[in-house]
Amino acid sequence: MTRRATLAIWVLALIPTFIAAPGLTDADWNSPNAVFNGLGRLTGISGLGFLLVAACISSRVPGFDRAFGGLTKLWRTHHLLGGVAFLLLLAHPLLLAFGRGHSATDATGLLFPAFNAWPIWAGWGALVLMMLFLGPSFSFFGRPPYQRWKWVHKLAAPAIVLALAHAFALDRTLPPPFDYLVWGTLSLLAVAALAYRWLFSLARLRVAGGRFPYKVTDVRPVSQGVVEISLLETGRRLAYEPGQFVYLTPFDETLKSGLNEEHPFTLSSAPAETGLRITIKDLGDASRALQKIRSGSNVSIEGPYGAFFPRHEDDSPELWIAGGIGITPFLSRARTLRQPGSSTSRICLILCVQDEARALFADELRDIADALPNFEFRLHYFYQQGPLDQTFINACCQDLESRHVYICGPPALLSLASRLALEGGVKANAIHTEEFDLL
């Protein structure tokens, strides 16, 4: 399902290319200049197709991401579509200029025409805006703070408007009526997605689930730089599943940073318990300020997002590998398993941390392991034992190849644990990962 949905998105992005490609005639291949010209037109059309579809899936609609394996995977597709669009649209003016390769004057005239040639300048505007708003996403000049990245990324909207104006004025490669049909449909989808997000986040309307009002009831230190905050609904109650995450916006005016800013956090509570629990690690200005959020202050919750654990579980035994704060989705599931009436197949949880001081929720997880016969909990100390290896995993579960493996943590652990699982005979489609990286 996940792969099919992702494939459908790529096919949708390729539709303009499929329609335009047959429009290139023999004349487009009979000289180097003509080939550059033809490819230049085609890359423009393809790039705009990818850009519009990337915009269409940019709006986070609770529930929509599940078909794609969760919001992080959907946004990985969005990120790749944006990257491909960027590469194609960079090639577009260059190839057209190479098509005038017999004269640098001609090529320069094509790239930089008179000021009244607004369609060309609209294209330039779109391309420069793309460089500005994609630069931070692809870390051109280092990694920006989340809020600045978010603000700069909004330049995508004017870039798309300029790109469409450029295409409508100049694109004559797509045969009519497909030109209006293709660009019109994709534009409407993109506008609908952006309008939904605007209504959802700016106007704070309760559209299709919308935002949920909650109040902070407790702030409990878990270890140095990590707190677990408890929330209680003041209106509608959020329904969610273990492993899902939400966007939290605090309204505590005493916060030193991050007031009214939304940030994503995994829910660490069990869905059936009263209220929500969210574990927050000090990783930046906003999350540092949230360590001291006042009890009694209001927050809003948007979500839930993500699909880390499949909805329909089979009886296969499981191996969970968590790194540091990556324990939170597993904590939610472990707390769920401890509740009356829950049953589970065999589970082994390995929590990888630097040292004992960073073993988040170790006592509670030991209690759960003591209470549940099928649940085993092991701590792996990186500083003492080196990187996680096959021997450590085998000591916890000797039937590794028959297990579903769930991994959540920093990218290095994700890649190491995935490799160990594959080497241990786990099928690729039985390895499930969740990254805390939404840029």
Add this chain to the structure above:
Amino acid sequence: MKKLCYTAFIAFWASIATIVTIHLINGPDNGDPAQRAPSMAVWSLEEVAAHNSLQDCWMIIEGKVYDLTSYLDQHPTRPSVILPYCGTDATRGMQTKGYGSNHSDAAWRSLGDYLIGELEGAGTN
């Protein structure tokens, strides 16, 4: 993807700079279309009108006659967009591109490469 996009970003501006630098070093292409004409044959409207296909496309632009057949595959738009202008006076098309924007100076200059004469009666009234 990050490295690829960054590399393409740098390569893009390097290529643009190269094209503009070559243009600045060489200076603009020389030549007034009329002066570069090998001969100034005179063609009637009817004669021009006979060359009205993509395989044989003549146009009248500001009283001069051009055989643009070999150029059509280099034009940014599809050849079919130009087809209606073949065999006709395309001055307005050249001046407006169909949406009110003049062709570039470079485009006007490159017309000279395709000049084959002038329209009968042009310049005499």
